[in-house]
Amino acid sequence: MADRPGSDQVTTLDTPIRLDYHFSAGAAATPYLRGLAEGKFVGQRCPVCRKVYIPPRGSCPTDGVATEGAEVLADKGTVTTYCVVNVPFAGQSIEIPYICAQVLLDGADISFMSLIQEIPADQVRMGLRVEAVWVPPEERGPTLASVEYFRPNGEPDADYDSYKAYL
Amino acid sequence: MAERCAVIGVGQTKCASKRLDVSVAGLVREAALRALDDAGLTFADIDAVVIGKAPDMFEGVMMPELYLAPALGAVGKPMLRVHTAGSVGGSTALVAAHLVTAGIHQRVLTVAFEKQSDSDAMWALSVPQPFAAPLLAGAGGYFAPIIRAYMRRSGAPDHVGMKVAVKDRLHALKNPYAHLHLPDISMKVVEDSVVIWDPLHYLESCPSSDGAAAMVLGSEQAAAASQAATGRRPAWVHGMAMRSEPTMFAGRDQVNPQAGRDCAADVYRQAGVTKPRADFDCAEVYVPFSWYEPMWLENLGFCEEGQGWRLTDEGATSMDGGDIPWNCSGGVLSSNPIGASGMLRFLEVALQVRGEAGEHQVDGVRRALGQAYGGGSQFFAMWVLGTEKP
Ligand SMILES: [Zn+2]
Numbered sequence: 001m002a003d004r005p006g007s008d009q010v011t012t013l014d015t016p017i018r019l020d021y022h023f024s025a026g027a028a029a030t031p032y033l034r035g036l037a038e039g040k041f042v043g044q045r046c047p048v049c050r051k052v053y054i055p056p057r058g059s060c061p062t063d064g065v066a067t068e069g070a071e072v073l074a075d076k077g078t079v080t081t082y083c084v085v086n087v088p089f090a091g092q093s094i095e096i097p098y099i100c101a102q103v104l105l106d107g108a109d110i111s112f113m114s115l116i117q118e119i120p121a122d123q124v125r126m127g128l129r130v131e132a133v134w135v136p137p138e139e140r141g142p143t144l145a146s147v148e149y150f151r152p153n154g155e156p157d158a159d160y161d162s163y164k165a166y167l
Numbered sequence: 168m169a170e171r172c173a174v175i176g177v178g179q180t181k182c183a184s185k186r187l188d189v190s191v192a193g194l195v196r197e198a199a200l201r202a203l204d205d206a207g208l209t210f211a212d213i214d215a216v217v218i219g220k221a222p223d224m225f226e227g228v229m230m231p232e233l234y235l236a237p238a239l240g241a242v243g244k245p246m247l248r249v250h251t252a253g254s255v256g257g258s259t260a261l262v263a264a265h266l267v268t269a270g271i272h273q274r275v276l277t278v279a280f281e282k283q284s285d286s287d288a289m290w291a292l293s294v295p296q297p298f299a300a301p302l303l304a305g306a307g308g309y310f311a312p313i314i315r316a317y318m319r320r321s322g323a324p325d326h327v328g329m330k331v332a333v334k335d336r337l338h339a340l341k342n343p344y345a346h347l348h349l350p351d352i353s354m355k356v357v358e359d360s361v362v363i364w365d366p367l368h369y370l371e372s373c374p375s376s377d378g379a380a381a382m383v384l385g386s387e388q389a390a391a392a393s394q395a396a397t398g399r400r401p402a403w404v405h406g407m408a409m410r411s412e413p414t415m416f417a418g419r420d421q422v423n424p425q426a427g428r429d430c431a432a433d434v435y436r437q438a439g440v441t442k443p444r445a446d447f448d449c450a451e452v453y454v455p456f457s458w459y460e461p462m463w464l465e466n467l468g469f470c471e472e473g474q475g476w477r478l479t480d481e482g483a484t485s486m487d488g489g490d491i492p493w494n495c496s497g498g499v500l501s502s503n504p505i506g507a508s509g510m511l512r513f514l515e516v517a518l519q520v521r522g523e524a525g526e527h528q529v530d531g532v533r534r535a536l537g538q539a540y541g542g543g544s545q546f547f548a549m550w551v552l553g554t555e556k557p
Contacts (some may be wrong), residue, residue: 009179012285017227029298049422051417055298061413081319084365085304089289093301097365100302102312109417113302126319144300148502160319167316167422 025142028058031041031070032132033142039134041073042107051109075132077105077150078158080166099124103150104166111166118151127163171556172267173401174517175393176206176383182346182502186377187283191231193239195280197505198379199239201400202276206383207396208512210240213383216271219249219279220506221541223357224291226282239278244381251411253306253453255279256380256510257548258538261407263384279510280379281503288375288505304364307372307456309543311364314458317422318366321461323476325366328358328457332371333456333498334485339487339497341527346493346502347375371500372456378504380511387556396477402520405534406551408436414543419545424539430547431538435468438534438551440484444469444483447551448532449492449519451512453539464493467538485527494539495519495527509539520552 025033028044032055034041044067045053051060052071059066082101085094099121102111116124117133131153140146178201180186188193194514195218203209203408216239223229225537231246239246256279263277288305295301303309319325339345349356352370360369380383385393390401410430412419431443440446452467454460461475468490479486496502498513499508516535518524534553539548 001268017443018212025298034296046417049417057415061416062418081312081316083308083315083367084362085302085308086365087289087304087307087363089293089304090287092293092304093295098302100304100308102310110415113300115300115302126315144298164320165418167313167320167420 003104024059028067032056035072036144036146037140037142039137039146040139041075043071043073043108045069052107053110054108055112056103071107073108076104076153077103077108077130078163079116079124079126079128079130079164080104080111081126082116082124085157097121101150103130104163115149115156116151117149125157125162127157128160170268170270172264172384172404173390174382174489174552175385175390175401175512176202176208177517178202178205178381179511179514180379181344182376182378182504184346184375186282187403191226191228191233191280191282191285194282194377194379195235195278197237198280198381199276199278201314202284202381202383205399206393206395208274208383208393213274213276215243215245215247215266215275216241216268217247217249217275217277219255219260219510220509221252221255222555225288225505226285235520237430251539251546251548253505254509254541254546254548255540256507257513257537258409258546260382260510261409261511261548261550264404264407267319267384273386275384276381277384277510278379278381279507282377282505283375283504285379293350307364307367311367311447313421314456315366317458317462320422321452321473321476323461326354327461327476327479328371329354329368330437330479331454331457332357332368333521335494335498335500338495339501342496343498344502346374346378347497359399364493367456373455373499373503375421376502376504378502378507380507380513382510382512382517399523400521400554402517402552403554404550405553405557406434408433408437408549410547412545414545422462423466423472426545427547430549431467434549434551437490441553443467443536444491447491447534447536449495450536450538451496451498451515452493452556453499453504453509453512454494457500460493463538467536475478478549486527492529495524509541509548512539513537516552
């Protein structure tokens with residue numbers, strides 16, 4: 001394509017490439033990913049500070065030790081904070097605008113990014129109580145795509161003091 | 168610090184959406200030649216080159232430093248690449264400065280760049296991963312929820328972010344190298360722009376830029392020689408520090424990260440700074456989204472926690488009558504060649520300390536702070552420059 005006026009010189013061209021790879025989940029993420037295939041959130045606990053990590057990354061960065069066990073958590077939690085995404089970009093798989101929230105599952109000590117639906121964007125708020133909506137069992141697999149989204153579960157909003165330490 | 172180190176030459180390119188007239192090699196060479204010229208030197212005088220850029224996916228070229236060696240006069244010389252995401256321009260300058268303070272080299276060329284038009288940074292920042300939902304929408308999508316948390320925690324009124332967006336764009340009008348020149352900018356214009364990552368408006372976000380920055384760092388002897396040759400005075404390094412922390416850990420304060428506070432404490436101790444708002448004459452701080460100004464005012468100790476928005480709201484950080492002007496160059500909100508953005512902060516304080524910032528010069532700068540952060544606020548780099556030898 002000629003980018004400079006009055007020039008037929010090729011200066012740039014798009015060359016899409018793809019890379020397929022095998023992801024080795026490792027000891028901590030394996031029970032987490034298998035749990036997702038069964039409709040469960042499975043985290044791990046730090047043996048020193050007792051905090052529960054989900055998704056588990058295998059170690060507690062604060063204490064420098066391996067996290068342990070398989071902590072099955074509730075599939076409901078609290079929106080600690082969020083934004084409304086209203087910008088299109090290459091590779092986007094969700095229709096805009098959408099609500100991207102940090103959800104702190106009950107019993108977890110760290111939040112993770114989740115899609116919130118079944119509520120208008122201007123009614124989402126910090127402290128909103130939400131529950132996971134799972135895809136049908138036959139469509140579930142070892143991926144977070146097994147969770148279609150989170151939606152309000154009707155409980156009263158969580159008190160700011162209950163989640164302010166997770167921001 | 169064992170040996171003294173000073174900035175003896177600076178060079179930057181005009182930031183733009185697309186620099187189609189040059190390759191990456193041409194872009195970095197343009198900045199490097201300007202820095203050498205400013206120092207009264209040529210490539211032959213340089214002992215080593217330290218280069219930085221943000222993740223390689225941003226241009227789709229892995230380890231581009233290998234092919235850039237000839238363009239930077241680095242063939243047969245030591246060349247080092249630094250990786251710390253968006254803070255990399257700052258970290259790169261610090262690595263280069265350490266080669267001088269350690270007494271290893273006399274003159275080190277340091278360069279940082281991004282050519283965003285060669286690929287798609289939004290895409291590169293939003294690649295799906297198997298353990299996470301495919302929700303991340305660029306850097307704004309990551310930082311907007313943290314900004315919302317700051318607004319809730321501090322009780323700041325909604326308009327403060329827009330105030331930063333206007334102030335930095337007004338500053339940019341005084342900087343010919345800035346990417347965005349928006350003479351009609353106003354609170355209304357910002358408010359009327361699309362809310363792309365609620366609570367952030369489009370005009371509260373940084374642009375995507377092509378650009379490069381370069382500096383020549385020299386020893387005491389090299390500084391004296393350059394000053395004799397060019398008549399331009401050096402900007403002395405009074406302190407430098409880097410800190411990092413994990414992006415995700417339970418109990419992390421994402422709004423006011425520990426690594427940033429620790430980094431500031433370290434660099435202030437080295438420079439003898441006890442009251443940053445009074446001790447600095449200006450600062451260049453990495454503010455890619457408007458609300459990061461009040462957040463970093465607190466993180467950097469320019470005020471008590473929860474009070475940063477008041478400084479911004481009162482106009483304290485404006486060149487127009489403020490006591491501690493921040494981002495007189497227009498900052499990252501006006502130019503964001505990601506890998507170079509941190510170095511531009513470091514370079515702009517050198518210009519201020521040398522009295523060479525032109526129209527955006529603050530009168531009588533004796534000491535100034537440069538700060539860069541990157542990734543999910545997990546990398547911090549800072550330096551303090553002054554007119555006096557430390
Ligand atoms: Zn722990």
